[in-house]
Amino acid sequence: MKQINFILDNERFCAGFTTRFGGVSSGAYESLNLGDHVGDEAKNVAKNREILAKLLSVKAKNLKFMRQIHSNRVEIIRNLDDEIAPCDGIITNLKGVVLCVLVADCSPILIVDEMREVVAAIHAGRAGVVGQICTNAVNRMKSEFGSKTQNLKVFVGPNIKGGCYEIGELDLGEFNRYKNDGKFDINAALADEFKELGVKSVKFDEICTHCDERYFSYRRERVTGRFAGFIMAR
Incomplete structure (x- = not known):
């Protein structure tokens, strides 16, 4: 079974999504779990990240993972450390x-500006x-690196049922227009957002990750691992 599905792989950039295969984790996290916050053994997660680094021909320290908090906060990495x-x-x-x-199940989104070499x-x-x-993110790419929206390429990775998340009666304000039968069509919302940008x-x-x-x-x-979307300028 493939460990990685590449969507971009050339002399300048690589990007793609891992699968759950080819790692060392066991049980609910079998096998290439890259999440260090889900209950898996730390040594197994570290080894899995080393496996990913080797597949991408970089050192493990060159893999940059976020401490994700379900926010809209975007940070810039200016130095490796x-x-x-x-x-x-x-x-x-x-x-x-x-x-x-x-x-x-959430949407992993990868963006590349090949002109300015920003990811x-x-x-x-x-x-x-x-x-x-x-x-x-797009606004920071523009303000910090001079990116232009017409030069950006966006890849929205595997997610749940075409981005339709069950949210029940939760009020989404102006985003209620993307609700139908208690489901939030995230892909439709994203498509409109990028179009407007x-x-x-x-x-x-x-x-579909669920399927x-x-x-x-x-x-x-419920109790499970995490796969990764990744992107790099070479």
């Missing part, structure tokens, strides 16, 4: 630094989408 404040989006123009986003990774769950974390290239993965057992799914299993 930067300590990342809790957030749900990270951006860098550093070469050889792999930005990682952990998910198990971003975003964790987009209900709170992040309602808080327009993607707008925050002027981003022309947006690709949505059609894989496809190659991926960890919190809704399917």
Whole structure:
């Protein structure tokens, strides 16, 4: 079974999504669990991250994971040894630094500006989408690195049932227009957000994490691991 599904892999950039295969974790976390906050043994998570680093031909310290908090906060990594404040989006123009986003049903979003050689990774769950974390990320790419929206390429990775999250009667304010039968259509909200931003290239993965057992799914299993979206400028 494949450990990684690449969506971009050339001499300048690589990006993709891991599966749950090819790691050392066991039980509910079998096997390539990359999440260190879900109850798995720390040594197994560390080994799994080393496996990912080796697959990407970088050192483990070059993998940058966020402490995700279901927010719309975006941070910039300017140096390899930067300590990342809790957030749900990270951006860098550093070469050889792999930005990682952990998910198990939420939307992992990867953005690349090939012109300015800037990359971003975003964790987009209900709170992040309602808080327009993607707008925050794009605006910071523009203000900090000179990116132009027409040059951005966006990849929305595997998520639950096309991005339709069960939220019941939860009031989403202006985002209630994306609700139907107690489900929030995150993909539709994201598509409109990127359209409003002027981003022309947006690709949505059609894989459903809840349905496809190659991926960890919190809704399917509750106690489970996390797979990762990753992106790097080489």
